[in-house]
Amino acid sequence: MKLMQKVEAGQKTHWNDMFTQNPAFFGDEPSGFGRSSLDLFRNEGVRSVLELGCGQGRDTFLFARNGLGVTALDYSEIAVSIVKEKAHTAELASRIHAQTHNVKKPLPFPDSSFDACYSHMLLCMELSTLEISFILRETHRVLKPGGLVVYSVRSNFDKQFRTGIHLSEDMYKIGGFVIHFFTEEKIKKMAMGYDVLEIERIEEGSLPRDLFVVTLRKAACLELSSPLSRPGG
Numbered sequence: 035m036k037l038m039q040k041v042e043a044g045q046k047t048h049w050n051d052m053f054t055q056n057p058a059f060f061g062d063e064p065s066g067f068g069r070s071s072l073d074l075f076r077n078e079g080v081r082s083v084l085e086l087g088c089g090q091g092r093d094t095f096l097f098a099r100n101g102l103g104v105t106a107l108d109y110s111e112i113a114v115s116i117v118k119e120k121a122h123t124a125e126l127a128s129r130i131h132a133q134t135h136n137v138k139k140p141l142p143f144p145d146s147s148f149d150a151c152y153s154h155m156l157l158c159m160e161l162s163t164l165e166i167s168f169i170l171r172e173t174h175r176v177l178k179p180g181g182l183v184v185y186s187v188r189s190n191f192d193k194q195f196r197t198g199i200h201l202s203e204d205m206y207k208i209g210g211f212v213i214h215f216f217t218e219e220k221i222k223k224m225a226m227g228y229d230v231l232e233i234e235r236i237e238e239g240s241l242p243r244d245l246f247v248v249t250l251r252k253a254a255c256l257e258l259s260s261p262l263s264r265p266g267g
Contacts, residue, residue, distance in 0.1 A: 068093030071184045080149040087156025091117040098129040107135040141172045150182040158187040160212035174227045183250040187216040192244040
């Protein structure tokens with residue numbers, strides 16, 4: 035536990051440093067996953083999106099410029115300040131609400147607040163399986179009935195899987211970043227309370243990264259096959 039707390043603190047400092055040194059670390063253009071998610075949101079009539087791990091906002095602004103209201107969360111204060119400044123400059127502050135939040139803690143929103151939840155490679159950071167399950171339970175809570183969860187994670191087919199320093203489970207520290215790699219079986223097991231609409235594989239970036247992209251729909255009720263408590267609870 036102490037090791038993982040130390041890793042988390044180090045990762046937050048690492049991300050803050052990266053965002054400070056490079057205000058466009060991930061680039062200024064929206065991701066391909068963001069573009070395909072926007073098409074899905076349009077088809078589903080989505081109007082409000084909760085984005086977990088917004089980074090510097092490349093997909094946040096894609097959604098906002100296309101008429102969606104986006105609540106963007108990140109645990110990096112630097113990332114959130116960048117998004118707020120960009121939103122003000124782009125005159126999108128009325129559509130983008132960025133705030134600092136650690137997703138290991140309960141989401142600070144009432145039940146049934148959002149039409150969709152979006153995260154691009156957030157769940158494959160320094161999060162245990164228990165913590166990821168907790169996050170998915172929280173997104174289930176804040177989604178409206180029939181709401182969507184769309185997320186991407188690094189897959190077990192990725193070239194970097196099982197490289198670097200092994201920490202726990204399928205988590206490895208590679209080049210200063212902690213990455214949790216996923217199998218399709220793990221994705222399905224953690225989808226309790228959701229209908230799995232689609233699980234696909236895509237490649238992104240120059241490595242390239244091999245990703246699972248997942249689309250879930252909130253089911254009528256959250257049924258758990260075994261009790262899961264809040265991490266650390």
